[in-house]
Amino acid sequence: MDIHRYEKIWIAISLLFIVGLIASVVYGVIGLGVTTTGNSHETINSNDLSNTEFADPGGRWVESDHYVVDVVTRQFLFQPGTQTPIMVPANTTVTFRVASPDVVHGFEVVGTNINVIVVPGQVNRFSTTFDQPNTYGIVCNEYCGAGHQNMQGQLVVVPRSALPPTENTTANQTSNSTQSDRSSRTPLNTVVGGDR
Amino acid sequence: MAFVDEHPFEAKIARLNIAVALVAVGIGGLFGLLQAWFRADFVRSFFSPTQYYAILTAHGVLMALVFTTFFTVGLFTWGVTRSLGRGFHDRRVTWGWFTLMTLGPILSFVSVLGELVSWIPLHATVLYTFYAPLEASPTFYVGLALLVVGSWGAGVDFLWSLYDWQQHNPDTRIPLQTFMAVATMLLWFLCSAGVAIEVVFFLLPWSLGWIPAVNPLLTRTLFWYFGHAVVYFWLLPAYFVWYSLLPKFSGGRLLSDSLARVVFLLFLLLSTPVGLHHQFSDPGISQGLKFVQMVSTYFILLPSLMTAFTVVASMEHGARQRGGTGRLSWLRALPWENPAFSGCALAGLIFAAGGFGGMVNAGLNINAMIHNTIWVPGHFHLTVGTAVALTFMAVTYWLLPQLTGKRLRHRTLAAVQPYLWFVGMVVMSNAMHREGLAGVPRRTSLPQYSQVTFNLPITGLGETHLQLVGGAALLFVSLCCFLVVVLQTWRGERGAMPLAVNGHVPEPLSGADAGPGILDDFRLWFAIAVLLVVIAYGIPIAQMIQHGLFAPGSAPIPA
Numbered sequence: 001m002d003i004h005r006y007e008k009i010w011i012a013i014s015l016l017f018i019v020g021l022i023a024s025v026v027y028g029v030i031g032l033g034v035t036t037t038g039n040s041h042e043t044i045n046s047n048d049l050s051n052t053e054f055a056d057p058g059g060r061w062v063e064s065d066h067y068v069v070d071v072v073t074r075q076f077l078f079q080p081g082t083q084t085p086i087m088v089p090a091n092t093t094v095t096f097r098v099a100s101p102d103v104v105h106g107f108e109v110v111g112t113n114i115n116v117i118v119v120p121g122q123v124n125r126f127s128t129t130f131d132q133p134n135t136y137g138i139v140c141n142e143y144c145g146a147g148h149q150n151m152q153g154q155l156v157v158v159p160r161s162a163l164p165p166t167e168n169t170t171a172n173q174t175s176n177s178t179q180s181d182r183s184s185r186t187p188l189n190t191v192v193g194g195d196r
Numbered sequence: 197m198a199f200v201d202e203h204p205f206e207a208k209i210a211r212l213n214i215a216v217a218l219v220a221v222g223i224g225g226l227f228g229l230l231q232a233w234f235r236a237d238f239v240r241s242f243f244s245p246t247q248y249y250a251i252l253t254a255h256g257v258l259m260a261l262v263f264t265t266f267f268t269v270g271l272f273t274w275g276v277t278r279s280l281g282r283g284f285h286d287r288r289v290t291w292g293w294f295t296l297m298t299l300g301p302i303l304s305f306v307s308v309l310g311e312l313v314s315w316i317p318l319h320a321t322v323l324y325t326f327y328a329p330l331e332a333s334p335t336f337y338v339g340l341a342l343l344v345v346g347s348w349g350a351g352v353d354f355l356w357s358l359y360d361w362q363q364h365n366p367d368t369r370i371p372l373q374t375f376m377a378v379a380t381m382l383l384w385f386l387c388s389a390g391v392a393i394e395v396v397f398f399l400l401p402w403s404l405g406w407i408p409a410v411n412p413l414l415t416r417t418l419f420w421y422f423g424h425a426v427v428y429f430w431l432l433p434a435y436f437v438w439y440s441l442l443p444k445f446s447g448g449r450l451l452s453d454s455l456a457r458v459v460f461l462l463f464l465l466l467s468t469p470v471g472l473h474h475q476f477s478d479p480g481i482s483q484g485l486k487f488v489q490m491v492s493t494y495f496i497l498l499p500s501l502m503t504a505f506t507v508v509a510s511m512e513h514g515a516r517q518r519g520g521t522g523r524l525s526w527l528r529a530l531p532w533e534n535p536a537f538s539g540c541a542l543a544g545l546i547f548a549a550g551g552f553g554g555m556v557n558a559g560l561n562i563n564a565m566i567h568n569t570i571w572v573p574g575h576f577h578l579t580v581g582t583a584v585a586l587t588f589m590a591v592t593y594w595l596l597p598q599l600t601g602k603r604l605r606h607r608t609l610a611a612v613q614p615y616l617w618f619v620g621m622v623v624m625s626n627a628m629h630r631e632g633l634a635g636v637p638r639r640t641s642l643p644q645y646s647q648v649t650f651n652l653p654i655t656g657l658g659e660t661h662l663q664l665v666g667g668a669a670l671l672f673v674s675l676c677c678f679l680v681v682v683l684q685t686w687r688g689e690r691g692a693m694p695l696a697v698n699g700h701v702p703e704p705l706s707g708a709d710a711g712p713g714i715l716d717d718f719r720l721w722f723a724i725a726v727l728l729v730v731i732a733y734g735i736p737i738a739q740m741i742q743h744g745l746f747a748p749g750s751a752p753i754p755a
Contacts, residue, residue, distance in 0.1 A: 001454050001711040007505060014501040018494045025490065025559050034561045038481045041739065043748045075753075082647075103753050104327045104412060106568050110635035110648050113564040116477045119413045120329060121748030124479035137648025141568035141637035143323050145330065145753070146246040149642040 293349025539590020571632020
């Protein structure tokens with residue numbers, strides 16, 4: 001098969017370009033630690049969240065330097081988030097665990113790269129660090145029913161000292177989940193601040 | 197002799213398919229205008245926010261599934277028949293698939309209308325992606341299944357024609373147009389199997405109450421197995437036009453037949469194992485598996501980049517045949533006043549821009565910046581909404597006289613139409629891309645959020661909303677121009693005037709015999725494509741169904 005010389009040059013440049021794109025993502029993952037979600041594979045009975053940690057969603061310290069927030073996304077609000085803001089500490093590893101009892105939702109913290117899909121039956125888990133106190137908007141960016149456009153909320157990053165220690169830190173259940181937090185953590189670097 | 201004189205039956209089938217496609221694009225386009233104006237806070241009295249989602253569902257389904265599938269099948273009916281020089285084997289089969297294929301969209305469309313018209317007791321406000329556990333009426337799913345199965349029948353007709361032809365021409369290379377059509381249909385068989393399994397085995401029995409629950413992640417994955425490959429099923433008919441007709445419109449010939457075959461085979465092999473890149477933000481799918489499909493997504497850039505080279509080079513060849521000279525001034529020698537040419541050329545230009553946006557979408561981690569923001573519809577209005585749709589409109593200007601034996605009417609309107617579409621889409625998708633970068637979500641009826649501020653670079657939402665309103669209006673005017681030209685041509689008298697275009701498709705400069713015969717071995721390529729799918733989807737699907745096919749499950753939630 002005869003391929004013209006210019007065509008060969010073009011194909012070579014194209015392949016270099018493609019490899020360069022892949023390399024840039026690899027650099028982002030390995031060099032900058034910017035990854036995505038999905039490794040935790042934690043499933044949940046979405047028809048009965050009341051028998052899980054998601055019965056009483058909110059934030060808790062699991063270690064002096066690790067804060068976990070359980071968030072429920074449901075038609076058509078974030079719990080916490082919509083009625084009360086999600087409070088998280090600055091300069092601390094924050095792990096989000098997000099679950100849905102009804103349909104597929106989006107959990108997008110506007111102005112950051114926290115932007116995940118919440119699928120019933122799965123717990124979406126990811127970790128990040130916020131550099132400084134700030135307030136962010138949250139939107140559901142996956143259509144979830146007639147009131148979808150009303151599904152919004154806020155996330156407030158406060159100084160670490162502003163969040164009191166959680167009372168039940170020593171409970172068995174929490175220390176168990178701490179173990180799994182450690183093993184399946186998926187860091188998600190936040191690209192907040194700076195340019196805004 | 198026009199095509200219609202030689203193959204009246206196939207011309208009729210092609211016309212009917214294109215007619216359905218045009219009805220879909222007409223209604224879908226009107227819905228698009230209403231939707232953009234509603235979303236941009238320009239006019240909010242047409243319907244309620246809830247009805248907005250029904251309009252959005254109809255716009256997506258009519259444009260992305262009905263318009264594209266019918267137009268493709270019509271175009272290929274012409275291309276396969278013309279290039280093989282023989283008609284379909286059995287007309288009953290042809291009528292059978294056409295009937296099924298037409299019945300399907302009617303059922304689905306009526307289900308969606310249930311939200312807008314109170315006396316229709318159906319509902320299907322589930323958007324184009326119909327993610328479980330949001331549930332539509334069973335008629336919506338039945339309609340989609342019929343559309344897919346009917347289109348398989350069309351593929352069978354093309355393969356049957358090829359088989360008959362090969363019985364009489366055992367040692368001849370497959371004609372290029374038939375090759376491209378068959379490769380595209382094989383890709384369609386492979387990718388639509390995913391959505392067929394989703395609908396037939398999961399969503400339909402579930403919406404009828406036969407099974408209590410489905411696994412939302414599994415059905416979502418089956419959808420996206422289909423949902424990105426289908427993009428290539430839309431794109432390849434445009435490539436079919438760019439390879440086989442655009443060189444002629446430019447005044448020349450395609451450079452290389454074999455390279456075109458290689459490009460289509462690369463699409464057949466690579467386009468299905470990429471769907472996970474729509475699920476980068478999903479739980480329950482390992483990053484490693486997502487990374488693998490990101491790599492195949494990036495490699496599928498290669499056939500598109502090859503196409504960019506060959507098509508532009510063929511255009512340059514054509515321009516030089518027409519007396520064009522110089523490094524770039526040959527561009528002036530191209531027939532920019534001919535809508536069949538200008539539509540294809542502008543579509544290609546837009547596709548280049550859309551492709552660069554797609555590289556952002558495909559990046560495993562960069563994707564998080566724009567995932568499910570309005571950037572995404574901005575992207576696919578460039579690729580599908582322009583590269584594909586504008587090419588289809590452009591080729592209609594040339595093809596319709598062949599299929600009807602009637603001369604094109606309103607040539608000035610036709611000449612202006614592609615430029616209107618181009619400007620409208622540049623304006624509208626510019627606004628969508630920029631809003632998306634600021635985090636404005638897609639698929640919402642709200643122009644602004646009370647608890648959320650979107651910081652747009654340069655200006656504010658007021659300016660981008662104005663562009664949405666204006667861009668959508670230009671697109672709608674352009675669509676109306678197109679439909680007027682087509683309808684008036686259709687209503688004209690056959691044979692009253694010479695056609696002004698001829699149906700001859702010139703041979704490539706370097707013919708099929710310059711390439712190896714193994715390129716024509718579709719059995720081999722299809723088998724490799726299936727193998728690649730098994731490799732790419734075996735592990736994620738196995739992980740998802742380790743608790744059972746329907747677990748963790750969700751019961752239907754009415755939309």
